[in-house]
Amino acid sequence: MPFSSGEKWRPRAGFFKFSCCTGCGFELAYFQRSLEDTLKSFDFAFFRLASSSGDFDSLLDLALVEGTVTEPFQAVELKKIRKNSAVLYAVGSCAIAGGIPAIKAGGLELEIEKRAYQKKLYRLTSIRPSVLGDYVKVDGCVRGCPPGRHDLEEALVSVLLDRKPEFIEYSVCVECKMKGNICLLVDEGLPCMGPVTNAGCGALCPSCHRACYSCFGLMGQANIPALKDKFRQLGLSGEEIERRFTLFDGLKLKK
Amino acid sequence: MRKNPYVPFKAAIRGIRRETGDVSTFLLEPESGLPPGAPGQFNMVGYPGVGEAPISLSRVPMEGSDLLEHTIRAVGRVTYFLSAFRQGDEIFLRGPFGRGWPVNEAGGKHLVLISGGLGLAPIRPVIQMSDKLQARRITLLHGARDPGSVIFKTEFRHWRKKGIDVRLTVDEPGGGWRHHAGMVTEIVRELQIRPAETVAFICGPEIMMRFAADELFLKDVPGSSVYVSPERRMRCGMGLCGHCQHGVWFVCKDGPVFSYPELKGYPDALF
Amino acid sequence: MKIKIDYLGRVEGEAGVEFEIRGGKLRRLRINIWEPPRFFEGMLVGRSFDEVPDIVARICGICPVSHMVTSIRAIEKAIGFEPDENVLLARKIMSYSQIASSHLVHLVMLALPDYYGRSSFMELLPGEEALLKKFIRLKDVFNGITAAFGGGRALHPVSMVVGGFTALPDEGRIRGLRSGLPAAGEDMMDVFKTVSALELPDLKTDSELVALSEEGGYAVNKGRISSDMGLDGEEEDYERLFHEKEVPYSNAKKTAVRGRGALMVGALSRVSLHPDRLSESARKLALESGLAGKNKNPFYNIRAQAVEIVHFTEECRALLDKVQSGTALPKLRPKEGEGAALTEAPRGLLYHRYAVDRRGVVRKADIVTPTAHNYLGIEENLRRLIENNIDKPAERIRLLAEALIRAYDPCFSCSVH
């Protein structure tokens, strides 16, 4: 029984990073509110940010993986992680939808690389950004940039209780309405991405009078053309609209 | 029912019978206070921290015994979690909820029970009380995917002894299968009935219920004699949370058993 | 003897170190920062000026505020906008609380285990329960401040935009934040004692200490370039004073002072260049900890960080008394132009420069991060450290090498970006 017995099972967990800002790692190791309990509840067999030892090849009850795949070696590592892990969750917008690193995929990639490096260019091994799900089966998505409180905790608890997770799947508007914010899109005509964006942040931006910029990524049932139409009616140019939809979801939209 | 309808009852697992690879029947002894329930009704079954799921009674307490049974396939969040439970553990129940099978209508009639897969679970209590139904005749038509996924296998012999005409079919027969092979609708088609004296209870996947009902209608069974029990997402079981709404109905409190005409015509279903 | 650390733990981002000791001589030392490039400078081109802060925040998960503030200032210069005093105050609160929080992560989570002979701060438990509790309390205070001003979250804040803030916390909230600081000050003194009790390895270096300098204050969000060797200039002079070079074995670039060489940026540079600009109690602690007077031992960086947390705790208190709640964000008109900005990120000097066209679309972006500024110095000083200890056992050398790199609090994610 998950709650009753005396002996406590400490699932073995690993945290892995691909191309990203390491923010999800910091969220787990520092920013989140259940920090102390997380450290006590899990045996982190691999978490480079937090430990200088650690076994990459360890068998795991839970693998949390952040970052976009932008290098061939990462794809190899990812497959290994998958093989070793009972449960693998993609953490953060980079791992789930490509996030900021995938902006590159929306342009001429070599041009973009040239702007950052001149001499070293031929030594780079970068490949087109892709998400974890392109290479392995992902058991769940802890959305957000950085991940939302509910989903991160749900991911951890699901393993502790050995039950399936239930991640948030509705729009930011739902959270926004529950907070009683007057709608920025309807009332002020601000190009808010809330209607198509997966909730989990607590409607942060609209709550501080800012249009949602979709850092949690598009929700599954997003009606993208319909919101684009709306933005056009608000007077946004095609370029401005595209930018809003490709900030965190460039890859999803390409498909 | 408790004053606060959200407070669950504990029930101790007295036994677990493995039906198939992922289906188990839990024999449960609830703490006192849980009303016994009727065939076709369901409980919200769950565990704190995981949630609740509507599970129909596969045995209702009867004849001095408080024991009830739930037959559960480990697929959803709650059911998968419960599949790890062992004898002696406790689970949590609220209920029983809903409108069950109209068993009184079977009196003097030919009761045709049609089930597919796990749909046999809510039908089983009807069979268990068959002596009291005063039905003229009872036929059970049960279909499953393959021989390995037939539940309550050991009971068919006993049911036949009680005089019930049990006919089985599987979609994918394997070696040694001595019964019919094919869809459950096919064995419905073969059935000899007098339409005006027939009442049918159907439970299974929605598409199977619809086709099975259609076969009966071809035999001129009136719609009002055909009862089905659809599945819906439920959170409360009491007609409050709204998830199970289908047309004007709350499947949890107005159903889960409906006569066919009650459901007919509403969108988002196959009826 | 070949020593190779493929993946350095307890640092932000991905890097390895390798070197060989043969015949009592050190050969082939290189720090390979293999953190994959994300090409921020490339992908920013074509994006709108008001998206830049949100994009560059994602360079780093521990100092997003620094990247945001720096890019915002550079863009405001490019489009010719000057924010009001209250916005500047609020930005300072964001930066100060973030630096305190970032330092705290480094001190307790990343650096401390080196001095306890452990591989992670989780292993400090049990035994250091009290320290962990204080750490969590402190983190909640500083994160709480960044989050309140940042629109609800400390990591990748949302309300800080080009032009100002979309909203600022109300007075009650500000009072609440302020009331948490005295207790934090006390907790911090205990952490300070723990850190200053650590025995730091000796290492003399000749890196040039570089930090921003501002009259009448401890420069963070803006200032003149200054160094212990007389470097002096405006942020526009940056490219004249510094030189950036690509390295074949690493995805990060190396920055040097033009005509001179390696530099050191970060808490140690700031504290030892400008101890007089610290708050009174922080200054006292700096003097007691042997930080004033151009201390060039990188291992002392963690003491300097501890001093800075004390300083910024007090500064936050003062600023929270001054800052006003509520805000009206001006409507910004894009305009063709270029702007450069320098700030002090937790790990030191951070440079952003942008050119935008008349529609406000970015046409050119340049970012140089603290770890790129330190890269050359880290390698040079690592060489020195190993040569000083060349007769020690390999394991000891390896641990010393790791500890030195960590002492810089490098951020490899930033350095590559």
Add this chain to the structure above:
Amino acid sequence: MNGENTSQKNYEILISRQQLASWVEGLRENFQLIGPVGVKDEAEFREVFSFDEINPGYRSTMLPPGKTFLLKPEEEILSFDITPEGPVAKEPPLPHQKRVLFGVHACDTHAILYLDKVFLGAFPDPLYRARRENTLIISLNCRAVTEFCFCHLVGAGPFLKAQSGYDVLLTDMDGEFLVELKSERARKLFRIEGRPPEEKDWKRKEEMELELLKSFSKDFRADGLREVFLSRPDHPALRETAEGRCLSCANCVMVCPTCFCHDIYDETRVSRTGIKRMRRWDACQDYSFARVHGGNFRQERQARLRQFVFHKLDYEGQFGVKGTVGCGRCIRWCPTGIDLTEIAKEMMK
């Protein structure tokens, strides 16, 4: 003198704005006062500390007062302590805060009566019931309508005709207020000397309503809808609106005063020291709303939109009244302006 007549007479009183203000403010001694603050459609119901904060001429609010204060957006319905014997259920304390909901329009009053049918039916919800019993509802007839209102088409306004289920009905008679006391507790609480309304006052009230009725802009025929709905569930008006405009954002449901659906879920923290069983407003527009293992009964956007439109405009068989009160919020706050009355009109063509 006939006692009954006298008291009957006293149930209806005309008082000045000043008298009303001092009565309402006086209620604050025992009640938390919630009222509409702000202008136009963006007013909101929140706690007020003086009558001056209230805008009796408000037109609409984004969130409906009844649903917001009686069925909170999110709340704990149960908790479980973790003991050596396993989890033990604990009921939350019943809400005891006495409240006045002041200025509830006719549509929103009808919406509360609708919620009563859901939450005070065969399985009364303890939290809803406690809040409902502790809440004094002072309704207020509208003096202006918005371009989105259609209460007049569904029998829910603009003037409130219901005779029970709430406490007081106010009508702003150009400076004076007509007070109609509708509950026993209101009669006990209201002790203001005023002028009994005369024939001309009643006539004036009638004229005001007729006047108001002219200012509605929405128009559709509600009868006969059911046949069309059931015979053409995939009508192009639905399909095209769903595909072309519906964002599945669920704003319509969130702001709807009669949308009662909610999710129930267990909140467990990593510490696993206790569990909270929560409920939260949920919406049929969400993809997962009707999902079961192995299927989703409203997988398509069109099906989800249809559920909302049919539930509001039809399905009277559920509670004997329509699911809509014509407040127009779902139209006002839909980012793409989807209008269920327009869909109905299209389908009736």
